[in-house]
Amino acid sequence: MPMTDPLTDTAARIADSIRRTTIDQSKRANVGHIGSALSIADILAALFAGPLADVDPSDPDRHRLVLSKGHAVLALYGALHACGRLTDAELDTYCGDGSHLAGHPEHTLEGIDFSTGSLGQGLSLAAGCALAARLQGSERIAFTVMSDAELNEGSVWEAAMFAAHHQLSRLVAIVDVNGQQALGYTRDVLDLEPLAARWESFGWDVHEVDGNDLRALGDTLQSLRMDGGAPHVVLARTVFGKGVTFMENRIEWHYLPQTDAEYALAAAELERGEK
Amino acid sequence: MRREFIEALVAVAERDERVVLLTGDLGFAALEPFSERFPDRFFNAGVAEQNMVGMATGLAEAGLTPYVYSISTFASMRGYEFIRNGPVLHDLPVRIVGVGEGADYSHNGITHYALEDVALMRAQPGLTLVNPASSGQVAPMLRAVQDLSGPAYIRLSKLSGSVPGLPDEFELGRAHRIGAGGSIAIVALGAMASNAVAAADLLAERGVQASVIVVSSITPAPIEDLIAGLSGVSLALSVEAHYVTGGVGSLVAEVIAENGLGCRLIRAGAQAAPAGVSGSLAYMHEQLGISPQRLADRVLEALQVRSEAAVLQVPNDAAVLL
Numbered sequence: 001m002p003m004t005d006p007l008t009d010t011a012a013r014i015a016d017s018i019r020r021t022t023i024d025q026s027k028r029a030n031v032g033h034i035g036s037a038l039s040i041a042d043i044l045a046a047l048f049a050g051p052l053a054d055v056d057p058s059d060p061d062r063h064r065l066v067l068s069k070g071h072a073v074l075a076l077y078g079a080l081h082a083c084g085r086l087t088d089a090e091l092d093t094y095c096g097d098g099s100h101l102a103g104h105p106e107h108t109l110e111g112i113d114f115s116t117g118s119l120g121q122g123l124s125l126a127a128g129c130a131l132a133a134r135l136q137g138s139e140r141i142a143f144t145v146m147s148d149a150e151l152n153e154g155s156v157w158e159a160a161m162f163a164a165h166h167q168l169s170r171l172v173a174i175v176d177v178n179g180q181q182a183l184g185y186t187r188d189v190l191d192l193e194p195l196a197a198r199w200e201s202f203g204w205d206v207h208e209v210d211g212n213d214l215r216a217l218g219d220t221l222q223s224l225r226m227d228g229g230a231p232h233v234v235l236a237r238t239v240f241g242k243g244v245t246f247m248e249n250r251i252e253w254h255y256l257p258q259t260d261a262e263y264a265l266a267a268a269e270l271e272r273g274e275k
Numbered sequence: 276m277r278r279e280f281i282e283a284l285v286a287v288a289e290r291d292e293r294v295v296l297l298t299g300d301l302g303f304a305a306l307e308p309f310s311e312r313f314p315d316r317f318f319n320a321g322v323a324e325q326n327m328v329g330m331a332t333g334l335a336e337a338g339l340t341p342y343v344y345s346i347s348t349f350a351s352m353r354g355y356e357f358i359r360n361g362p363v364l365h366d367l368p369v370r371i372v373g374v375g376e377g378a379d380y381s382h383n384g385i386t387h388y389a390l391e392d393v394a395l396m397r398a399q400p401g402l403t404l405v406n407p408a409s410s411g412q413v414a415p416m417l418r419a420v421q422d423l424s425g426p427a428y429i430r431l432s433k434l435s436g437s438v439p440g441l442p443d444e445f446e447l448g449r450a451h452r453i454g455a456g457g458s459i460a461i462v463a464l465g466a467m468a469s470n471a472v473a474a475a476d477l478l479a480e481r482g483v484q485a486s487v488i489v490v491s492s493i494t495p496a497p498i499e500d501l502i503a504g505l506s507g508v509s510l511a512l513s514v515e516a517h518y519v520t521g522g523v524g525s526l527v528a529e530v531i532a533e534n535g536l537g538c539r540l541i542r543a544g545a546q547a548a549p550a551g552v553s554g555s556l557a558y559m560h561e562q563l564g565i566s567p568q569r570l571a572d573r574v575l576e577a578l579q580v581r582s583e584a585a586v587l588q589v590p591n592d593a594a595v596l597l
Contacts, residue, residue: 060338107365114336115364118356124326125361128333128341135295135316136337155357158326166318 011214014082015045019243021078027263029095035241035253037075039178044079046217064113064129068122069147070104120153127163130171143172149181163231164203171231178240204233211236276431277305279413299324299345328354331369332361347373347389362426363399372429377516378559379433394521396428403427404494406465410435411443432466450497457484460508464515464523473567501530519544
């Protein structure tokens, strides 16, 4: 039995809440992208229990978060909700008419720094945030959460080169390495490995971590040096659909919404896990 | 107009520390006045336009005013979706600077010809789109654009020089008319104003009077000035170093149609990609049908149709009548 600590306990509470929100809201709205959201529940929980815990969305000097894999936004709404930044009523507008809570994040919602949804753009946005922080003498950090499949986009590597060349040490890219993309496993579509070596060869400070281990994620985030040197990439090896067994590592849960029976099964498993 | 632009940008940056300049590895012997004066605010993003625009979005979100610089084709098209999802969607003050209008890059060929950038940028709501007509318009243009809270696309001709009759002034949403009234108006975009004025001179030699309306602010569009300039005009000729679709010819067509102006429009500009055809700028303007002589000929041909139609008294085909 691993020792617990307050930060990890908080993260665990947030992660549970994100998963519950993901299952409930995707069912209510009858939409998909469930597996992708579950995949980053622990990553967002570690961020919102850690460096993003006290972020004031109205503070221009706040840390920035770019959810580059915008299709997993339900996990971000879940995190904001778990931290008291979104009400139940707001959450219940998800994917509804006139809602700010769309199927991909929009910056018009307080707490969302950038609208995303087109893959391969987030790292450039975050690199700009980090460069701005340097120019303005600020200690704010730019975080981006990316998918592994979006590394297919050439623009990611444009940003990777720039950030390393300019040693943007306040840039943190967390890649959700769940090994899946819309139509197949990444190893079958466009193999990304050796992923760590690729990032290292681009001049990044590379960390590989179990992306569903909250303690490991938290420790890794805390260990990153922000006072100069290379930008950081955390290769978070996750299980796609983590927390709902019948969704785990299944391609179809990129897109499928849940049937009533599937929802009942998923909700029951989450409830068991939370006890 | 690169030299004028950089001089003006240095002047703006002297008093506004928000200004940052990024280049996609272009601007040799052009950007140095800025990069040497403000080395900490100058970044060569490398040959990577998408990332350059994406980073500019992040810079602008933090309160800076980034200018991203490249050849118009690369500046407008390579990172188009980044422009759309970044500064346009977030309404942020990124300035995209494209050098070269139409076939300005002459012998470099079609990949360097900006023939659809105006159409692409016109389609983006909230994006200011300017195309100075003369060197003297560049500095006032930049002063007008700098303080905008939203994004802008600045289309710069490679040519420097003045346009006879055009003052060194610039105002967003305004056009400038050169020459008095008459029933013929030539509406020119950006540096095509020079060819338009030269065409008007050729027409004057033939006893045909034409005014020239210079459009250097496309978005916001100079609607009222176009209405005023085209009222009482029976034939308008639009001129642009651009495809005839989506640029100033389309803008003029919209103004005529939406305001019920009784004016026939002929659009001069590229009809097809000039693939396999390159050469000097004068040669390319001839090929694209936008040289002074070709423009004057378009007007004379249209007048010929009218006079023949009048002689033959065949008023049934309204499409060919003025």
